[in-house]
Amino acid sequence: VNLTPPFVWDDNGTERVGVAYRHDSDDKLYFRSWNASTEVLDSEQVVSDVAIEWSEGTNREPIADVRADDATDKLYALYSEQTVMDIWSDVRTSGSWGTDIERQDAVTAHWIRSIVFTHSSANGGEKVVGYVWDNGSGGGTGYTEYDEYAIGDSTSVTATGYSFQRKTFFDSANARYWTFFHDGDEIDIRYSSNDGTTWTSISSLAYDTNDFSVWWKQIGTTEYVWLAVATADDIVVRRGELSTTSISWHATSQVALNGTGVSDTYANAYVSLDSSNMVWVLEYQCGNGPMP
Numbered sequence: 001v002n003l004t005p006p007f008v009w010d011d012n013g014t015e016r017v018g019v020a021y022r023h024d025s026d027d028k029l030y031f032r033s034w035n036a037s038t039e040v041l042d043s044e045q046v047v048s049d050v051a052i053e054w055s056e057g058t059n060r061e062p063i064a065d066v067r068a069d070d071a072t073d074k075l076y077a078l079y080s081e082q083t084v085m086d087i088w089s090d091v092r093t094s095g096s097w098g099t100d101i102e103r104q105d106a107v108t109a110h111w112i113r114s115i116v117f118t119h120s121s122a123n124g125g126e127k128v129v130g131y132v133w134d135n136g137s138g139g140g141t142g143y144t145e146y147d148e149y150a151i152g153d154s155t156s157v158t159a160t161g162y163s164f165q166r167k168t169f170f171d172s173a174n175a176r177y178w179t180f181f182h183d184g185d186e187i188d189i190r191y192s193s194n195d196g197t198t199w200t201s202i203s204s205l206a207y208d209t210n211d212f213s214v215w216w217k218q219i220g221t222t223e224y225v226w227l228a229v230a231t232a233d234d235i236v237v238r239r240g241e242l243s244t245t246s247i248s249w250h251a252t253s254q255v256a257l258n259g260t261g262v263s264d265t266y267a268n269a270y271v272s273l274d275s276s277n278m279v280w281v282l283e284y285q286c287g288n289g290p291m292p
Contacts, residue, residue: 002054002062005113008036009068009075020047020077022062027051029064029079031097047090049100051082053109065114067129069151072201076116076129076151080109087112087133089149091185094206098185103149109133116151125198127151151201165213165270173223174244180227182210187229189247202246205238207231213270216242219277228271228281233259235266235283256281 002022009016018033029048034041053063064079075092087104090097114131130148168179177192179199186206190199205227212229223242228235235257240247257266268284 002060004062004064004066007067009073010070011073018066018068018075020062020064020066022052022054022064027054027082029062029077031066031075031077031092045092045097047077047092047097048079048081048088050088053080053082053085061111063109063111065112065131067114067116069116069127069201072151072203074151074204076114078103078112078114078129078131080112080133085109087131089129093185093204104133104147107133107135109135127201165211165268166272167212167214169214169216169225171216171223171242173218174242176242176244178214178216178225178242180212180214182208182212187212187227191245193244200245205229205249211267211269215271215273217273217277226271226273226279228256228269228283230267230269230283233261233265235269235281237271237279237281257283257285259285 004020006017006019009018015036016033017036018031020029020031023030028046028050029052031045031047032041054061062079064077066075066077068075077090079088080086081088085108086102087107087109088100089103090100112131112133114129116127116129118127119125128148128150130146132144132146135143135145167181168177170177175193177196179190181188183204185208186204188201188204190201192199207229209230212227215226217224225240225242225247227238229238234255236253237256238249238253240249259265264285266283266285270282272280274280
């Protein structure tokens, strides 16, 4: 069986074991995981968009690796594609794998190993996926090289659009800066406790759009954040409670504006609170102009 080294991670409080492997039906990279306590297997998932390289030096291993970020429950995969052996990556968010991204072009990767870690503050404090690979002939005459990429790099060219929407704020009660942005698959969330020198990622929100706006306010002794986001034809509002290191989102969302189709679609969400703590949501209704 063509397996990558297994790994263990904390999936929202549940210890899980994961492994990736080459499927002989199409040579693509697949992934399965299971609960470490109950040993119940999850469904098989396809990771790579294309066939991967495998069995360099007759070891039959897939030229791939997968590692987890316990803080965000995201999984990061790297593999060598079969045709020219360039290195590609993918990320699993909210249980689903995304679109592959090329990390190394014009290389010949014959093995890959990776790690998720955070640099020291002296080295920038960025959380990254670091990886080593052999760039050469079957591991025999090639060179071992290292590279890394920052976790949370957005694949969206408009990650923080639109300019009229608030996507950052300062929580003065907890002395934290917060930023929200679209990473190409969902809404990533980060906070900083040192005036933006370093940022820490927390669990993201599964909305694949940059059309959202946030607002913050302390009411009594509790710090709240509101998110208004365009999803399907609607504008949906979520409320969360802030701590110094996390956001506890309310279990249910509220539909502020309910669209019915192409001619009745709401977009360009904006949310704020007034002095009476009333929540206001504004948007653009296609065909009818802006409405509160």
